[in-house]
Amino acid sequence: MNVRASPLISEFPDDAPLGSILDVLDAHANKALVLTLGNERVQAGYRIMEVKTGSFVTLDCGGNRDAWRETILQGEDIPLTHGSAPMTVAKFLSILGQVGNKVQLDMDARLTWEVSRPDDPMQVYDVADIEIDNDRAIVRLSPRPAICKPRRRAQQARVSACCV
Numbered sequence: 641m642n643v644r645a646s647p648l649i650s651e652f653p654d655d656a657p658l659g660s661i662l663d664v665l666d667a668h669a670n671k672a673l674v675l676t677l678g679n680e681r682v683q684a685g686y687r688i689m690e691v692k693t694g695s696f697v698t699l700d701c702g703g704n705r706d707a708w709r710e711t712i713l714q715g716e717d718i719p720l721t722h723g724s725a726p727m728t729v730a731k732f733l734s735i736l737g738q739v740g741n742k743v744q745l746d747m748d749a750r751l752t753w754e755v756s757r758p759d760d761p762m763q764v765y766d767v768a769d770i771e772i773d774n775d776r777a778i779v780r781l782s783p784r785p786a787i788c789k790p791r792r793r794a795q796q797a798r799v800s801a802c803c804v
Contacts, residue, residue, distance in 0.1 A: 647773040654766045654784070658711045659747030662733070664770050665777055669730035674778045675715070677755060677765065685720035686727065686755075688713055691739045693746065702790030709749035717757045729777050753781050 650664045665673070675682035692712040699705055720726060739745060753765040765781035772778075 647771045649769055649771045651769040652767050655708075655750045656767050657748050658745065658751045661751055661767055661770070661779075662736070662747070664772075665729050665733065668772055668777045669728065669733065671729050671772070671775055671777045672726045673729045673732050674726070674776050675753075675755070676778060676780045677717075677763075678782065682715070682717045682755065683719045684726040685718045685724065687716045687718065688732070688735050689716050690714040691736065691743070691745075693743060693749065700789040702788075704790060706789065709746050710752055711745060711749045712752045712754055714762070715753060715755045717755055752784070755781065 652660065674684075675686060690713075692714065693710070694712070695707070695709050697705070697707045736745065751767060753767070754762040755765060756762040764784045766784050768780045768782040770777060770779050
């Protein structure tokens with residue numbers, strides 16, 4: 641009897657670090673790397689246009705200082721060209737390896753995706769989860785909303801205070 645195993649799904653927090661995502665993908669180098677934006681699939685010819693690393697120091701609307709490190713992958717959502725193949729996990733890891741040889745990649749830095757079609761504005765995404773099935777690693781990206789950090793902290797404090 642042939643029983644198809646359920647796909648492995650790894651879920652991530654909004655600020656998932658680069659290293660955690662690469663750890664999940666590393667064991668699946670031979671699979672096609674499929675990106676989705678919500679319910680819509682990124683076209684199979686997508687490209688990684690730029691990899692950015694940076695440290696941010698900010699002051700939020702409540703006057704609170706914040707600091708973090710981020711790795712930003714900028715992707716172009718384009719169709720597959722004749723004679724080319726969709727990106728594999730191995731190709732993706734190779735691109736990041738080449739970048740890492742020239743620019744220090746911080747595996748603990750928050751991973752952000754910026755994706756758009758040519759001539760459209762870029763949108764910012766976080767990795768929501770990764771689903772691994774027979775021949776694909778499906779990276780689901782979710783749009784990153786703007787947040788009021790002081791309000792979010794207050795809401796989180798109320799939730800944790802009621803559970804004590």
